[in-house]
Amino acid sequence: xxxxxxxxxxxxxxxxxxxxxxxxxxxxWQAGLLPNPVLVLRLRADVGTxxxxxxxxxxxxxxxxxxxGMHGVRRRARDLDAVRAACADDRRRFLRRLDxxxxxxxxxxxxxxxxxxxxxxxxxxxxxRASVEVQVARLSRLATDLRKLAELERRPLERTPADVGELLxxxxxxxxxxxxxxxxxxxxxxxxxxxxxxxxxxxxxLACHNLLDNACKFTRPGDAIExxxxxxxxxxxxxxADTGPGIxxxxxxxxxxxxxxxxxxxxxEGSGLxxxxxxxxxxxxxxxxxxxxxxxxxxxxxxxxxxA
Amino acid sequence: xxxxxxxxxxxxKAITDNLAPFFERAGFRVSIAHDGDTALRxxxxxxxxxIILDVLMPGPDGREVCRRLRQRGDWTPVVxxxxxxxxxxxxxxxxxxxxxxxNKPFDPQELLARVRAVLRRARPGVPPLxxxxxxxxxxxxxxxxxxxxxxxxxDLVLTPRAAAVLDYLLTHPxxxxxxxxxxxxxxxxxxxxxxxxxDTRVAELRRALDDDPAAPRFIExxxxxxxxxxxxxxxxx
Numbered sequence: 001x002x003x004x005x006x007x008x009x010x011x012x013x014x015x016x017x018x019x020x021x022x023x024x025x026x027x028x029w030q031a032g033l034l035p036n037p038v039l040v041l042r043l044r045a046d047v048g049t050x051x052x053x054x055x056x057x058x059x060x061x062x063x064x065x066x067x068x069g070m071h072g073v074r075r076r077a078r079d080l081d082a083v084r085a086a087c088a089d090d091r092r093r094f095l096r097r098l099d100x101x102x103x104x105x106x107x108x109x110x111x112x113x114x115x116x117x118x119x120x121x122x123x124x125x126x127x128x129r130a131s132v133e134v135q136v137a138r139l140s141r142l143a144t145d146l147r148k149l150a151e152l153e154r155r156p157l158e159r160t161p162a163d164v165g166e167l168l169x170x171x172x173x174x175x176x177x178x179x180x181x182x183x184x185x186x187x188x189x190x191x192x193x194x195x196x197x198x199x200x201x202x203x204x205x206l207a208c209h210n211l212l213d214n215a216c217k218f219t220r221p222g223d224a225i226e227x228x229x230x231x232x233x234x235x236x237x238x239x240x241a242d243t244g245p246g247i248x249x250x251x252x253x254x255x256x257x258x259x260x261x262x263x264x265x266x267x268x269e270g271s272g273l274x275x276x277x278x279x280x281x282x283x284x285x286x287x288x289x290x291x292x293x294x295x296x297x298x299x300x301x302x303x304x305x306x307x308a
Numbered sequence: 309x310x311x312x313x314x315x316x317x318x319x320x321k322a323i324t325d326n327l328a329p330f331f332e333r334a335g336f337r338v339s340i341a342h343d344g345d346t347a348l349r350x351x352x353x354x355x356x357x358x359i360i361l362d363v364l365m366p367g368p369d370g371r372e373v374c375r376r377l378r379q380r381g382d383w384t385p386v387v388x389x390x391x392x393x394x395x396x397x398x399x400x401x402x403x404x405x406x407x408x409x410x411n412k413p414f415d416p417q418e419l420l421a422r423v424r425a426v427l428r429r430a431r432p433g434v435p436p437l438x439x440x441x442x443x444x445x446x447x448x449x450x451x452x453x454x455x456x457x458x459x460x461x462x463d464l465v466l467t468p469r470a471a472a473v474l475d476y477l478l479t480h481p482x483x484x485x486x487x488x489x490x491x492x493x494x495x496x497x498x499x500x501x502x503x504x505x506x507d508t509r510v511a512e513l514r515r516a517l518d519d520d521p522a523a524p525r526f527i528e529x530x531x532x533x534x535x536x537x538x539x540x541x542x543x544x545x
Contacts, residue, residue: 140413148497158468174501202469202495202505209500 011068097259101142101272105135138271145273149258152203152280161196161308162204164229164236171208172227179216186228194229197236198308199285207281207289210274211240211301217268218299219244234307235287241300247293255291278303312427313337315356317347317373318389319365327360330416331423344368348376351384358423358430361406362389371404378405383435385426387419405439408480411492418489425483437479437541445526445539448517450478459517469494470512477527477537486534510535 028034045053112135115128165187172185188194197204215225225242247255251262256279259272275289278301282289286306293299314336318324321342328338339354341347344367351359359377363370374386388406407426410419430436437443443450447460455471457464466474472494477485487503494509495502510527513519519526528538 143413144497148499151496160467170501170504178500201508202499202502205501205505206499213500 011072015064015068094258097261097272101259102139105138105142108135142271142273145271145277148206148277149273149280152277152284157203157284158200159198160201162199162201163194163196164204164208164238164305165194167201167205168208168227168229168238171205171212174209175212175216179213180221181216181219181223181225183212183216183225183227186226188230194236195231196308197285197305199305203281203284204305207278207303208238208240210278211238211303214274214301215240215242215244215299217270218242218264223298231307232304235304236307238303238305239300240303241298243298246295246297246299247291248295252291252293256289311335311337312357313339313354314423315339315341315347315350315354315359315384317341317344317360317365317370318362319343320362323362327416327419331420334420336423344370344373347373351377351382356384358385358387358427360387360389360419360423374404374406378435378439383430383433383439385430385436387422387426389414405435407436407438409493411496425480429480429483435543437481437543440479440543440545442544443478443541444544445478445481445537445541448526448539449544450474457516464516466516467509467512470509470516473506473509474513477535478541481537481539481541484530484533484536489534 025034109132112128112132116125116132119125119128168185168187172183175181175183212225212227219225219242223243225240227238227240229236229238231237245264248263251260251264254260255262256275258276260276261272265272279289282303282305287304289301289303291299291301314331316324316327316331316338317340318327319342324340324342328340331338339350339356341350342365344365347359347361347365348368350356361370361373365373368376370388374388377384377386383405385408386406387408387410388404390409390411407430408422410422426436441452443452449458450456451458452475455466455468455475457466457471457474473490476490476493487506488498490506491498491502495505514521514524514527517526521527521529524538526537526539528536530536
């Protein structure tokens with residue numbers, strides 16, 4: 001932080017330094033703290049020499065400014081190149097993962113269609129058709145989630161005060177309807193209940209639901225899932241914690257990336273965009289999401305949302 | 309009843325190849341265009357009863373085709389197939405005068421239901437409700453471009469999403485609109501428990517409209533299905 005500040009302002013400070021020193025010297029001399037002899041200067045020169053002197057003086061002044069400017073341009077170009085390279089890497093990674101996510105359902109679809117055309121009407125043919133429909137639903141879900149992500153970045157937020165407690169209770173209720181995991185919800189009542197956050201209730205619900213859905217998917221029967229929320233300064237913090245198998249340390253920095261699937265996530269149903277959506281919703285609201293995890297012990301996701 | 313003709317416009321041959329026999333089995337005659345210029349030509353040459361129009365196409369895109377049709381006074385009902393369905397997109401579509409919108413990927417049965425609904429609603433040569441700027445239902449006036457609702461001349465305070473729900477219901481009167489369809493049309497995408505979000509907005513609308521669910525003047529609940537706008541809707545401008 002301090003270093004960044006110095007880097008940004010040093011050319012200005014350096015250029016002001018002679019003025020500062022001059023001021024200090026003038027003050028010291030005026031206060032009588034230094035002997036103050038009077039110098040009488042007499043200058044006698046032809047106009048040509050004077051103009052040359054003026055030119056030298058101006059060049060001496062302009063050179064450091066130009067050097068600082070060129071340094072800045074070079075640095076900005078380097079920064080821009082780095083950002084471009086990072087974007088290109090992201091894009092390549094995303095396309096690779098998208099390719100992977102599309103290949104599996106498409107392969108299953110081709111197999112299902114081959115079976116459909118070969119099988120006579122009956123139970124087996126019904127099973128092949130059902131399998132084709134499952135894959136179509138999977139691809140539709142992927143397309144819908146990709147669209148949600150793309151839209152989130154550009155659509156304006158419909159901000160109203162949203163009651164996070166109510167929203168979490170709803171998300172927990174839904175999780176219990178669709179999963180057999182037991183979820184414990186702890187909401188503060190003292191010294192006061194949770195204050196509302198400012199945001200789009202439907203999107204905030206989506207984020208809480210995805211975190212909880214994730215916990216249900218990655219835990220084993222008998223594992224504990226706890227959802228809690230508390231006030232922290234100007235934030236409301238939602239925490240979804242579980243005693244599941246945890247996330248390997250190598251996977252941890254990537255879990256919020258689009259279509260990333262870690263070691264433990266292979267074969268688990270989902271579009272691979274759930275946590276990316278959580279991050280997009282959090283950031284769109286001026287908040288953040290983070291994760292801590294220990295392999296074999298459990299995982300906790302923390303969603304921070306600004307108070308209304 | 310003579311069978312209606314559909315002009316099906318999509319640049320993706322895989323889609324037209326599969327949808328055409330589907331609609332033919334449902335009793336329609338189908339003509340096909342794969343780009344905007346052909347669509348405009350076919351619409352002028354043949355008398356389609358309804359046009360299914362994809363948005364992204366070579367040449368003039370679906371929006372442009374719809375605008376040009378309306379400009380030349382052709383009010384054949386149009387169902388627009390959209391790729392994205394954000395609220396911004398929908399505000400844009402108000403100017404085009406399409407009768408209904410459906411997000412891709414969709415269930416063909418849903419498209420068939422929409423086609424039948426716009427055919428039922430359409431009056432030959434008359435602009436559809438979705439092309440109106442101001443609609444009225446009894447004491448309720450709705451200025452669509454500004455999304456401003458007035459009840460007996462009094463301004464109603466509505467959240468943008470509730471206003472969008474009202475807009476959709478008003479432009480589809482007498483039709484049962486499922487919660488999933490409202491989600492698709494207003495939110496742009498479905499999500500778990502999204503149907504509850506729809507109920508919350510409808511409850512907000514009913515409070516603002518002072519509408520009693522037991523004896524509705526405007527919005528009726530169709531148990532197990534969704535909602536229906538029951539008030540008579542007329543075009544003011």
